Amino acid sequence: MPQPPPRPQAPAAPARSERVRLAWTAREAALAVPAVAATDAGPLGVHVTAAPGGERLDGVTCVASGPGAYSIALRLICEPVPLHPLAEQISAAVRASASEAGLGDVLDGVSIHFADLAQDGP
Numbered sequence: 001m002p003q004p005p006p007r008p009q010a011p012a013a014p015a016r017s018e019r020v021r022l023a024w025t026a027r028e029a030a031l032a033v034p035a036v037a038a039t040d041a042g043p044l045g046v047h048v049t050a051a052p053g054g055e056r057l058d059g060v061t062c063v064a065s066g067p068g069a070y071s072i073a074l075r076l077i078c079e080p081v082p083l084h085p086l087a088e089q090i091s092a093a094v095r096a097s098a099s100e101a102g103l104g105d106v107l108d109g110v111s112i113h114f115a116d117l118a119q120d121g122p
Helices: 018-031 083-100
Strands: 036-039 048-050 056-058 060-066 069-078 106-116
Touching: 018 036, 018 048, 018 060, 018 069, 018 106, 036 056, 036 083, 056 060, 060 106, 069 083, 083 106
Parallel strands: 069 106
Antiparallel strands: 036 069, 048 056, 060 069
């Protein structure tokens, strides 16, 4: 008995650029730090990394800082904890995650802006 022809598959999602992969990696690393509650695009919604296809990473800006290098800026909402040690922990987490993802050589700098503190109640 002849086999039916294979079903056509949906086109694959476009491959993410190195810049967008680095932005995703930084975002996920920052959000994995326990005192980080969320990312924040800012009051005008411009602190983002946009990618083809309408993909948008709020609270993360990844821009070229030189040939083959990118700087990450994170705008975060966090729990009320000491901020300097938290910033150091986030930066270390971003650098470690970038290295694990094979992106450590393109990560130039990490800057962190704490936009707000998370609220426990109303």
